[in-house]
Amino acid sequence: MTSTFPSISISTERLVLRPLDEDDVPALADMMNDEQVVAWTTVPHPYTEADARGWITGLAPDERAAGRGIVLAVTEFLTQRLVGVVHLRNTDWRVRSSEIAYVTAPWARGEGYASEAALAIAQWLFHDQKFERLELRTAADNTASQQVAQKIGCISEGVLRNAWIARTRTGDGSWTETRTDVIVWSLLPEDLAGAGEQLADTGGFTSYSDWD
Numbered sequence: 001m002t003s004t005f006p007s008i009s010i011s012t013e014r015l016v017l018r019p020l021d022e023d024d025v026p027a028l029a030d031m032m033n034d035e036q037v038v039a040w041t042t043v044p045h046p047y048t049e050a051d052a053r054g055w056i057t058g059l060a061p062d063e064r065a066a067g068r069g070i071v072l073a074v075t076e077f078l079t080q081r082l083v084g085v086v087h088l089r090n091t092d093w094r095v096r097s098s099e100i101a102y103v104t105a106p107w108a109r110g111e112g113y114a115s116e117a118a119l120a121i122a123q124w125l126f127h128d129q130k131f132e133r134l135e136l137r138t139a140a141d142n143t144a145s146q147q148v149a150q151k152i153g154c155i156s157e158g159v160l161r162n163a164w165i166a167r168t169r170t171g172d173g174s175w176t177e178t179r180t181d182v183i184v185w186s187l188l189p190e191d192l193a194g195a196g197e198q199l200a201d202t203g204g205f206t207s208y209s210d211w212d
Contacts, residue, residue, distance in 0.1 A: 003093040005070040005129070012120050015113065017072040020056040024073055028052040031105040031126040039167050040063065040142050041103065044173065067091065069098060074117045076108075083108045086117050087124070089133035090135075092212075097133040098125065102148070109144070115151040122152060126189040126193060133188055139164050140181040153192060 003039045010017040020028070031037065032047035044051055060071035069089040075082055084104040091098040100121065125131045136154055137143040147157075163182040167175045 004067045005064055005088070005091075007064070008070075008072075008124070010120050010124055011077070012116055014077055015117055015120070016075050016077055016080075017117055017120060018075065020060055020071060020073045020085070022053065022056060024056060024082055025049050025052045027105070028056070028073075028085070029083065031084070031103065034106045034171070036106065036144070037103055038070045040139055040145065041101075045167075051081070063087075063089065067093065070156065072102075072121070074102075074113065084117065086121055088121065095132045096129075096135070097130060097135065099135040099137065100137075102145075112151075114148045116167065118148060119152045122187055122192065126192065133186060136185040136187070137164075138183050139166050140183060141166070146183065146185075149185040152187065154187045155191065157184045157186055159183055 007019060009019075026049060029047055029049045029052040031041045032041075032052070033045070037043060038045045045161075065071045069087060069091045071085065071087045073082055074084040074086055082105065084102060087101045088098045089101060100118060102114050102118055111128060122134050136145075136149050137160075138149060140159070160182040161181050164180050165177045166180045168178050170176050
């Protein structure tokens with residue numbers, strides 16, 4: 001029988017991580033059309049509200065049901081505004097390992113939201129789900145994502161050469177695809193000792209199962 005993650009909500013002092021719902025469609029579509037998201041992910045471009053709705057109502061729930069991972073909206077606690085998305089994927093239940101990916105809305109960058117959300121879900125994964133490894137892969141030139149990895153205590157394990165295709169703007173404003181290296185990072189439960197102090201400064205995290 002395939003293992004699956006529970007439907008949960010995770011709260012920190014500033015953020016709530018919860019399942020996406022249809023009210024998130026406009027904000028998700030807007031966020032996924034941001035140039036940094038287009039450059040470093042494989043999302044369709046342009047990203048329509050139909051794409052967002054398909055992800056929220058079909059692909060994201062299927063990811064959890066099939067045991068591959070879980071997708072959570074990241075929202076501000078006070079305003080409930082959509083800050084970003086975190087995605088656990090490529091989960092191996094025998095090895096107790098998963099891979100994390102995250103996207104942050106352009107208006108929310110520079111506030112430490114990505115690292116706070118990533119650290120909260122790492123704490124939940126290790127403490128509540130008893131996982132032993134969290135992996136993160138960043139394109140070689142994606143320094144913002146690498147800073148998040150470093151901030152939450154990830155260790156760089158090496159480089160996968162020519163392993164990703166990024167998108168860059170051309171002189172006429174169109175997009176072109178460019179091959180790039182990928183840096184592999186990992187986080188283990190014992191790596192959270194220092195990073196956990198950061199999360200404590202923001203009030204720690206609380207998880208709630210069986211989110212409705």
